[in-house]
Amino acid sequence: MEGQWVIWFSALVSSFLAYFLSELIGRRKKKSRANLPPGPPAWPIVGNILQLGKKPNESLWALSQQYGPLMTLSLGMKTAVVVSSSEMAKEIFKTHDQNFAGRTLIEAAKVNSHHESSIVFAQYGDYWRKVRRIAATELFTPTKLQVPQYLRRDQVS
Incomplete structure (x- = not known):
């Protein structure tokens, strides 16, 4: 008889904890969807x-x-x-x-801190605009792209 009471009590406690956790998660979801x-x-x-x-x-x-x-x-x-x-x-x-304008940051970029120094994973803001401006003026100009042209020709041939 006493073993049944322990089983009943543990079932009651576990159901109370499950209800409490579901309410807690439900409230968190309601708060996060409040502005959506x-x-x-x-x-x-x-x-x-x-x-x-x-x-x-x-x-x-x-x-x-x-x-x-x-x-x-x-x-x-x-x-x-x-x-x-x-x-x-x-x-x-x-x-x-x-x-x-922001991007979704994947976990693989966070591992080696690529999200802090890369134009690819950077969030839109002052840093992204500065790095984009540098890339446009220093890396992607026609004169800078013509410098390694002989390497591309060798690879194609």
């Missing part, structure tokens, strides 16, 4: 990928009819904002251009 546009509810791991089906363009059109020209989709573990009208795209790129 509306969108369909997503499955935990796959997101909205299953809703796109075999013809994603038609599925996105049907979702835009339901949620509007600006919606949020969860594509796996990534969140995407989908714009489905040209008027909304013009408005977004006119007013929120800085927010969409």
Whole structure:
């Protein structure tokens, strides 16, 4: 009889912890989606990928009819904002251009700190503009590109 009570109590405690963790995760997700546009509810791991089906363009059109020209989709573990009208795209790129100019930083770039010194992985800002200006004036000018031309000819031949 006492063994059943221990099993019952451990089941109660584990279900309480599972409920507490799910509420905590749910609140965190609600906070992170607070500033995002509306969108369909997503499955935990796959997101909205299953809703796109075999013809994603038609599925996105049907979702835009339901949620509007600006919606949020969860594509796996990534969140995407989908714009489905040209008027909304013009408005977004006119007013929120800085927010969409950044790049997704992959973990492989963080390992050797390539994201701190590379033009490829740099986020849009003062550093990126400075490095881009240097690359345009010092690396990609026609005279600088003509210098190793004999090496390219040797490789081609």
